[in-house]
Amino acid sequence: YGGTLDLLSKSYAPGENFAANMAVYGRHLAKDLGLWVLPLSLWGGVRWGTARPRLLAGSLLLYIAAGPLFLYLANMPPNPHALAIVEPHYMLSDLVLCLWAGAGLTAACLRVGGAWPAVAFAAVAAAAPVFSGRLHRMDRRWDLFAHDWADSALRSAPPGSVLVAKKDVQIFALWHHQRVLGRRPDVVSFAQGLAHTPWHQEALRRSGAALRPGALRSKEEWQAFLSANPKTVVTMDAEFPPGVTPGLPRGLAAPVPERPAEGPDPAPFLVLRGDARYEQRPDFFSADLVESWASARQRRGGALAVAGQAAPARRELFGAWALKRRLPDAADLLGYLALTAGDAAAAAAYYETAAVLYDETFGLVREYNSLPETRRGITMAAADSAVNLGVAYEKLGRKPDAERVYRRALSLxxxxxxxxxxIAVLHWGADWRLVVSELEAALAADPGNADALRYLPVARAKLRP
Known part of the structure; x- marks a missing residue:
């Protein structure tokens, strides 16, 4: 690669993810090659060491370079996206193991009776993928997620618009639909991750695309791009700097910035076929597309909830939650809808579910060695959700539980x-010293907090003899 497998690795210290990647590689050997390969490989290596030492030395060097050394230099975090990039590179080191295993199997067969054991073993090895279900799991004939996503994203783009996408699967699916299938020639698909590269901009100019390309990293670059291309919409994987906010998604695309909708709502005309549950997808890429659908529905549901349109908001949020179970924001927003409707018991149930999902997400953040900004965003959302749960508990008269989750929020x-x-409100009239302490802490965190400014002098007066 001449540099890095992916720029994500540059965010970590050299070798920081090596142990985690070796653990994942070990699980791959056990699952995909089978544990039986390892003793055969060891035996074959020993045989080569005595009979063909130069061959063993060369193959061992290849294994180290293609296996442990490659994983050390790649330094990718063990999250599903990064592993989807790393896993194809296991093939070369696996090939070396198979060569050693072949040498070991040859030696074993010669010891127990010649060619017939080898033939029998080869027949079993050939049949194993069929009977284990591997061929069925790897069959992509009816995996239509990329096709349906690209088709629906293009249906969501207004006529003559620029459709900005960021991730590889999304942008290649769009390019295939447009350049191979000839769909929606009036829409220009623009790759955010390549937007700053001269070759991508030049390719668009040569194609006669009706847009003025430019980088999409800083707020100023986004503003310049939007000024030159006012009919810009984005898919859910696009990323924005502070100060740039997309509007309400219509289908799988959102305008930037918010502007009046053009034409009919595309949502009823979108197609998603197959088992579209995120957790049931056998590979990262189709799961990532399902998550894009879930994100669009969740963002629509959140905007509708804030606008006071409870029924359509619930429909969108439940739709998003059905696509991806570990979606704490959907449960959180459903809790908000229940709380504003006066149903504190239902709100508490939703917020409790959100707390469980946030805890699961924290576990994945640790397992994946996620970057600090990712941890920070999840921590802030979980803390806000815990405060909302405390409010629901207060309305139910469960003050000890309310204080417990408020303390949980403060730990985050x-x-x-x-x-x-x-917390100050919970102890108002019972423990003035604690009330004053909590109100002072509230003002230290937010000096402009109007309620704390109003009630702190009252609480201090109650402390005076």
């Missing part, structure tokens, strides 16, 4: 003024 975000203020 010590500067969360709402949690400090709500």
């Amino acid at each position: 975000r010590p500067d969360l003024a709402r949690a400090h203020f709500n």
Whole structure:
């Protein structure tokens, strides 16, 4: 590669992810090659060491370079996206193991009776993928997720618009639909990750695309691009700097910025075939496309919830949750809808579910060695959700539970003024010293907090003899 397998690895110290990657590689050997290969490989290596030492030395060097050394240099975090990039590179080191295993199997067969054991073993090895279900799992004949996603994303783009996507699967699916199948020639698909590269911009100019290309990293670059290309919409995988906010998604695309909708709502005309549950997809790429559908429905549901349109908001949020179970934001928003409707018991149930899903997400964040900004975003959302759960508990008269989850929120975000203020309210009239302490903490976190500014002098007056 001449540099890095993926720029993501540059965010980690050299070798930081090596142990985790070796553990994943070990699980791959056990699952995909089978544990029986390892003793045969060891035996074959020993045989080569005595009979053909130069061949063993060369193949061992190849194995180390293609296996452990490659994983050390790749330094990718063990999350599904990164592993989907790394796993194809196991093939070369696996080939070396298979060569050694072949030498070991040859030696074993010669010891027990010549060619017939080898023939029998080869027949069993050939039949194993069929009877284990591997061929069925690897069959992509009716895996239509990329086709359906690209078709639906293009249906979601207004006439003559620029459709910006970021991730590889999404952008290649769009290019295939347009350049191979000839769909929606009026729409220009633009790759955000390649937007700053001169060759991509030049390729678009040569194609006669009706857009003015430019980089899409900073706020200023986005503003310049949107000024030159006012009919820009984005897919759910696009990324934005602070100060650039997409509008409400229509189908799988959202305008940037928010603007009046053009034409009929595309959502009823979108198609998604197959088992579209995120957790049931056998590979990262189709799961990532399912997540894009879930994200679009969740964002629509959130916007509708804030707008007070409870029924369509619930429909969108349940639709998103059906696509991806580990979606704490959907449960959180459903809790908000229940709380605003006055159903504190239902709100508490949704917020409790969100807390469980956030805990699962924290476990994955640790397992995947996620970057600090990812951890920070999840931590802030989980803390806000815990405060909302506390409010629901208060309305149900469960004050000890409310304080427990407020403290949980503060363990995640010590500067969360709402949690400090709500604890003060819980102890109002019972423990003035604690009330003053919590109100002071709320003001330290948010000096402009109007409620804390209003009630702190009252609480201090109650402390005076």
